[in-house]
Amino acid sequence: MASQRDIRRRIGAVKNIKQITRAMQFVAASKLRRAQDATLAARPYAEKLDEVLADLAAVLGDEHHPLLARPDGGTRLLVVITTDRGLAGPLNTNTIRFALKEAAEHEGRLSAVTVGRKGRDALRRTGIPIVAHFNGFGDKPSFADVTPLSRLVSDDFLAGTYGQIDLVYSTFISTLVQRPIAQPLLPIRPGPDSPGIPGNQFIFEPNPATVLHQLLPRYVATRVFQAILETTASEMSSKMVAMKSATENAEELIEDLTLSYNKVRQNNITREMIEIASGARAGR
Amino acid sequence: MPFRLEIVTPEKRAYADDVDFVTLPGSEGELGVLPHHAPLISILGAGELRVRKGGVEESFAIIGGFVQVLPDKVVVMAETADLAAEIDLERAREARLAAERVLEAGIVEPVDLAQARAELQAAVVRIRVAERRHREGPHRRA
16 A cells, blocks of 8 residues: 555645646637637638639639639548647547548548648558648637648649648537538539629629639638638637546546545554554553 | 628628728729629729728728629628728838848749738738828818
8 A cells, every 4th residue: 555655745746737737728718719719700701702702603614713623533632630739639539530531431542731740640650641741820820821731732733733632620519529521622612603693793803714713712721721720729629628627537536545545544543553552551 | 871891801800881982902993882883893902992981081901802892782802901090010111121131132932932022012002001091190081
């Protein structure tokens, strides 16, 4: 049985851990609020671009832009978005497992672009070629940060290197639920023309093809940006939940340890009393 | 009769209000929009967007965007939109200098070159918009 002092030291250590996990829980909670706000704030722009794209598609048809057309066959590219840091519960594991399942089900060639250190480290061990890696974009990703990534994938798609590009990331459904998905990024499939004014009643300045040409790269960047924002929100909520349960585990452990500490202490006292009593009897 | 103006960027909704008149930096020159404009979708250049509401004029530095004009609503989608009064002139001037230095240095990666050009353009637009506001102030117009 552990000595009284050993147990007291362990209680101290667990208390320290509890303080740290509790602090991390509160930090994650406040960052989660900010990440959720950022995700919501980004939505109107994305929705508007979708709408304009649908208007354009109604006028132009599919064949007018290489980002819309699907080259036959070709390599499939997965853009796997994970976090840089761990301690975020099962978030990264789930995303990576999902990406590997997608990869296993896909017949034909496949490459990956990774965002976030965790995804890169995991994919390196699987033999899927990683053509590019971007470090995560921190707690407050900005639109300018994602431009290099979206330009890279658009350029490679235009060059015919890939036939299909998908984003694999964790969607934020609620604080308790985050679900990995594979979202098609390229080729772009415009949605149906929105209600309201039909696309063919708009005047396009200077002309529809030029507007489309300017719009598509931004559309791609916006999609990537949204995926990264959702991953950040998922990271924070997953971290918050993980740290909350770590704090509760620490509390339970402290209770158990305190109980054994008291038992050991009581045993020692009893033993000493027996020794004193028997010593006194022997001396008489 | 006022109409709705919304300015959205990838990071936030920068403006949403009922306004009387708006001029936009269209790719084909300045574009003024009054209520009941015909439906229009246009590319915007980098430049100044001016809003008039109840005789008060405000302006934004707009970079990289589009506008969708509907009969009762104008939606501007821009990569960045900065309210003239909130532009930090010092910082914009520094950004211009930094971008010019990169361009003068020559021999840079094409990606850096494109980015330096974009930053230079952004800084120049912001400075122009902020300085004009400085000169004229947020005054009322008849």
